[in-house]
Amino acid sequence: MEMETDYDNIRVPWVEKYRPKILEDLISHEEIISTINRFIGNKQLPHLLFYGPPGTGKTTTIHACARQLYTPAQFKSMVLELNASDDRGIGIVRGQILNFASTRTIFCGTFKLIILDEADAMTNDAQNALRRIIEKYTENVRFCVICNYLSKIIPALQSRCTRFRFAPLSPEQMLPRLDRIIKEEAVKITEDGKKALLTLAKGDMRKVLNVLQSTVMAFDLVNEDNVYMCVGYPLRSDIETILQTLLSTRTFVTAFDTIEKAKSKRGLALEDILTELHLFVMRLELPMSVMNKLIIKLAQIEERLTKGCTEGAQTAALVSAFFICRDMISLES
Numbered sequence: 001m002e003m004e005t006d007y008d009n010i011r012v013p014w015v016e017k018y019r020p021k022i023l024e025d026l027i028s029h030e031e032i033i034s035t036i037n038r039f040i041g042n043k044q045l046p047h048l049l050f051y052g053p054p055g056t057g058k059t060t061t062i063h064a065c066a067r068q069l070y071t072p073a074q075f076k077s078m079v080l081e082l083n084a085s086d087d088r089g090i091g092i093v094r095g096q097i098l099n100f101a102s103t104r105t106i107f108c109g110t111f112k113l114i115i116l117d118e119a120d121a122m123t124n125d126a127q128n129a130l131r132r133i134i135e136k137y138t139e140n141v142r143f144c145v146i147c148n149y150l151s152k153i154i155p156a157l158q159s160r161c162t163r164f165r166f167a168p169l170s171p172e173q174m175l176p177r178l179d180r181i182i183k184e185e186a187v188k189i190t191e192d193g194k195k196a197l198l199t200l201a202k203g204d205m206r207k208v209l210n211v212l213q214s215t216v217m218a219f220d221l222v223n224e225d226n227v228y229m230c231v232g233y234p235l236r237s238d239i240e241t242i243l244q245t246l247l248s249t250r251t252f253v254t255a256f257d258t259i260e261k262a263k264s265k266r267g268l269a270l271e272d273i274l275t276e277l278h279l280f281v282m283r284l285e286l287p288m289s290v291m292n293k294l295i296i297k298l299a300q301i302e303e304r305l306t307k308g309c310t311e312g313a314q315t316a317a318l319v320s321a322f323f324i325c326r327d328m329i330s331l332e333s
Contacts, residue, residue: 014209018181023064026057027205028173032164033061040068043110047134048144049158052166055204061166062115062144069113077105081115089122093129101137112141119145120152127154134160168203178208187216192224200233234268239276246322255319263315270311274302274318287332290325297321 020026023033039045045065050058070078080100086092097114105112116122122130134143134157145161147153175198182189193215201208211231212222219226228235234242242259249255263270278298286294298321301314 014181014185014213015206018177018184018209020057020060020064021067023061023068026061026064027177028169029057029061029164029166032166035164036061036065040065045069045111045142047138047142047161049150049153049161049163050144050146050166051148051150051153051163053168053203054148055201055206055208056166056168057205058146058166059115059117062113062146065144066113066115069110074105078110079113079115081117083117090125090129093126093133097130098133101133101141104140111139113144114141115144115146117146118148120147120149124154127157131156131160169205170203171198174198174201174203174205174208177205178212181209181212185216187212187222188220189222190224193222193227196224196227197222200227200231232267232269232272234266234273234276236276238262238266238268239273239280242273243277243280246319247326252319252323255322256316259315259319260312263311270314270318271302271305274298274305286325287329290328290332293328294321294325297324 023037026033036045036048048062050061052058066075066079080097082092082097100112100114116130119127130143131154143161145153145157150158150163150165175194178194178197181187197208197212200211211227215222215227215230218230225235227233242262245255245258249258262268263273278295281291281294281298284291297317301317301321304317305311305314
């Protein structure tokens with residue numbers, strides 16, 4: 001039995017293994033947590049609306065609240081959670097949610113909690129049906145609406161909830177928790193490996209742990225190159241090679257072929273190359289008119305990529321942008 005438990009612990013994703021269980025364990029958003037703690041202390045929890053980017057602690061926060069509000073025995077009967085994987089059309093709102101909200105639990109003298117995760121995927125009809133239930137059963141139930149995009153929640157629903165924005169986490173906030181997990185899991189990691197993890201995550205703690213665990217499983221050492229290799233992100237050396245090609249290669253065809261080969265060899269996405277290339281371009285000493293032209297063209301290529309244009313054509317556009325700017329510099333000089 002012991003062996004099975006150890007095996008299960010090995011298989012558990014670190015995101016779940018190290019998910020905070022109580023509000024005090026959360027690593028940021030002190031103002032939000034202290035406000036919610038006061039609500040719970042006064043037993044006056046309002047309807048809540050949590051919004052912000054993924055991996056910033058929205059779902060973890062409400063789960064920690066629920067554990068603070070209810071005993072483990074009460075949890076199942078007092079909390080209803082519907083996630084993005086569940087059908088949350090108007091039928092579910094009028095059926096499952098309405099049934100749960102309209103019934104009282106005799107032996108527990110407090111309100112129930114309904115958690116609607118990824119609520120921005122709900123239809124407008126379902127959200128409109130929900131606002132009436134929120135009003136009608138407010139004595140019996142509290143709602144926590146969680147979403148990434150506040151604009152996809154109808155104003156009528158927003159006005160009935162107390163809103164909290166969960167901002168992306170800063171590297172300074174994530175580093176102590178990352179160090180603790182590295183120590184607990186005995187991970188061999190370098191300083192540039194940590195920096196690469198925090199840079200790639202862009203404030204998403206879930207992404208930090210997922211990339212860390214993936215890199216540990218693929219390599220013996222977690223360093224910058226291994227982290228980037230694991231997620232298929234361009235290495236600094238790749239970007240330097242591409243930039244050198246764009247700045248010095250004489251013919252369009254040669255530059256295009258060199259970049260296409262570099263992309264296919266490592267399986268790189270042009271969008272990732274552009275993101276990193278932009279940082280290098282900003283350090284170049286170019287005339288202001290040339291720099292403006294180049295940045296505008298890079299922005300246009302990125303926009304076309306996000307709209308679904310093919311990468312081959314946009315790679316050609318990238319090479320063209322640099323060739324145009326090189327011609328501008330030669331004319332100015």
